[in-house]
Amino acid sequence: MDDSNRVIVEAWNTVLYDKFCRFKHLLVEGLSQHSEAAFERCRYPQGARVLDVGCGFGDSTLRIAARVGPAGEAVGVDCAENFIRAAETQARKDGVDNARFIVADVQSGDLRGPYDHAFARFGTMFFEMPGAAMRNLRKALKPGGTLTQIVWRRREENPWLHEAELRVREIVPVVSQEETDQVHCGPGPFSMAGPDMVSTMLHGAGFECITFERYDCDICIGGDVDEAIEFAMALGPAGEIIRLAGEEGAKRKPQVIAALRETLTTFARVDGIWAPSSTWFITATNPA
Ligand SMILES: C[S@@+](CC[C@H](N)C(=O)[O-])C[C@H]1O[C@@H](n2cnc3c(N)ncnc32)[C@H](O)[C@@H]1O
Numbered sequence: 001m002d003d004s005n006r007v008i009v010e011a012w013n014t015v016l017y018d019k020f021c022r023f024k025h026l027l028v029e030g031l032s033q034h035s036e037a038a039f040e041r042c043r044y045p046q047g048a049r050v051l052d053v054g055c056g057f058g059d060s061t062l063r064i065a066a067r068v069g070p071a072g073e074a075v076g077v078d079c080a081e082n083f084i085r086a087a088e089t090q091a092r093k094d095g096v097d098n099a100r101f102i103v104a105d106v107q108s109g110d111l112r113g114p115y116d117h118a119f120a121r122f123g124t125m126f127f128e129m130p131g132a133a134m135r136n137l138r139k140a141l142k143p144g145g146t147l148t149q150i151v152w153r154r155r156e157e158n159p160w161l162h163e164a165e166l167r168v169r170e171i172v173p174v175v176s177q178e179e180t181d182q183v184h185c186g187p188g189p190f191s192m193a194g195p196d197m198v199s200t201m202l203h204g205a206g207f208e209c210i211t212f213e214r215y216d217c218d219i220c221i222g223g224d225v226d227e228a229i230e231f232a233m234a235l236g237p238a239g240e241i242i243r244l245a246g247e248e249g250a251k252r253k254p255q256v257i258a259a260l261r262e263t264l265t266t267f268a269r270v271d272g273i274w275a276p277s278s279t280w281f282i283t284a285t286n287p288a
Contacts, residue, residue, distance in 0.1 A: 011183035054123020058087025113140030126186035134205035160275030207284035
């Protein structure tokens, strides 16, 4: 059994799961804009069997289940058991019968194919060996099946993550993933931002007809600036720098809060803190 993602899986099942629970309201609401726009484009037909990759709380899996109807099936896969248990609880609560959830490492696990399509909303940027994961995904698709991924574009176009990271880097000593024994999230949110690298990787994994569509929208990162600061200090590259710095990170929190207040206030609107975001919708087809 390939355990190259062991540290990453542990991070997603523990510290990152806890942080995602804390900010679930912002994440689910904010990221649904992207998935709804992507669903309008992929239009999964009634009766299709669709895999939701790195499904997290499973809200997009449940939306897919509604689209494919009772004759179809949506399967959410995640490496973190805690996310899968939360997704199962939500599906039961909502009375959804055609959604199923499995715990597996997408890079090497049995994904229980074959699927007509696979979908991922920000679920494919954290693999230690992304090429192997893409190959494993392709093998789980029927001939002619498609993979649609939503990933962040370059960091400069996502200032809510990048500017927070730059401010934190000025204040907190950066400890690299290799220098620490702490669990970490893996390659990170911008690891699939480069179309040349990603299209080469997808070709290498056996996909064809690879397309990139840019999709931009503003997202709410806090009801007010205090919440936006908490959010930035918990998640994304800024949050990871603070966490991996341990005591040094904790000690510098007052300075970080002051710096982030200055930066994030620039995104304030009457209805909260809204920042521009930019993504790729990447589609790829398993050859027929
Ligand atoms: C940024 S979250 C996105 C969650 C969800 N798709 C959403 O949009 O809210 C990334 C997800 O990928 C999962 N993940 C990371 N590495 C994985 C792997 N190797 N196999 C399966 N899931 C993985 C994490 O546990 C996490 O739920």
